[in-house]
Amino acid sequence: MADKPGFPEILSLGNTGYGDELLWGAVMTLNIALFAYGIGLSIGIVGAICKLHGSKLTRSILNGYTTLVRAVPELILILLLYYAGTAALNALLASLGYGAFAINGFMAAVIVLGFVQGAYSTEVLRAAIMAIPVGQLEAARSFGMSPWMEFRRITLPAMLPFALPGLANLWLICTKDTVLIAVVGYTELALATRQAAGNTKMYFTFFMVAGAIYLLISLLSQKGFNWLEARVRRGQRVQV
Template identity: 45%
Template sequence: MNEAMQLLGFGEGGWGPALLSGTWVTLQISIGAFIVGILIGLLTALAKLYGNPFCQSFARGYTTICRAVPELLLILLFFYGGSSLLNMLLDYLGYGYVEIAGLPVAIIVLGLVQGAYASEIFRGSILAVHSGQAEAGSAYGMNQRKVFFRITLPIMAPHALAGLSNLWVNLIKDSALISVIGTNELLYTAKQAGGSTREYLLFFVSVAVIYYLITLISSYLLRKLEIHLRRWQPKH
């Protein structure tokens, strides 16, 4: 037990600082990708509902591809394929080789994938808003933009939050996929620690506990947010 505490501690030979740093990287990836996913998902949902035929087809195609192709494969394609294409372009322009960092790639790729799922959540939530609400806003002289931000968005937000909460929990777990490109997130750090000390079980169980705590705290905060957003709605 003492040896385990020393390995997980912050003293000499302890992996505590590395695990803490890995946890911070995991949170950066998850939060960044979640924000990107929400923005892309909302724009994609609006394109599906109100866009012209080209925008609708593009939005549906994007959603289908991101939901069909495994996230791990997308990460590898964006990281290695994107790196090769970028350096080919730089070489053509006369510039030197550039090393692409794993963190922004992780945020972009996971954000794109989450955006595809979020778009369906937003689309369903928008359709759940009664058309009479928007018509009433238009009757008061609001343009389409004001109707969306002042009427549709506040009404749809509580409905969308439940689905977005599930996406957030999945995103925390999916951030572990970034370990394949060498980004020092939580799981990659645990692998390093296990390889260095041969105590794989200790570090993997510890990381599982950290993921569980992050999910537990997130679920609590999101539940509080949902209650806050629903405070003005009638109780059934």
């Protein structure tokens, strides 16, 4: 075993170990998750408001979106949107007279995951807004608040306690769903781990380490969300 590095050294940074590759993969995973979650939340806020106050047409479009996305496995959606999205974009560019365009793997991953997350967060936020006692919203309106001020001052802070458990769950799902991007062939933590494991044949070590990194991300996020929930619930009566 003189020329083959063993367990701790294989994870070192630099040329002999795979530590830097794994760390880079973890950073990519977090990046993808953060951007996708942001896009999902934006879709979710707009979607929830439109689903509650929109016209019949808007509501049926949104219902179709949330039902379809939640009935099909994420992996298949990601493959479909990835290939369909690139093909549609290239067809559009070709019809406008531009050449084919190689889609940036990171952008595609973020947009596709965000689109999937958006359907779930629409439902979470809609339920949270509906859980606000209607008297509070009526009071805001009778004070003459504009819709935007009502949303900013009343709806948003009042719905957060109801929405946060669901949103925390969605973030955990989002970080774990980033591994599906590996199937499309974009290098994040899961694919980096698989490549490292394949090169060294130390499958157990590497998948254990990757699992530990994902677990660490989950546990730390859970701590963060607990703190956040305690903060948005301040001023609420403590339930005995």
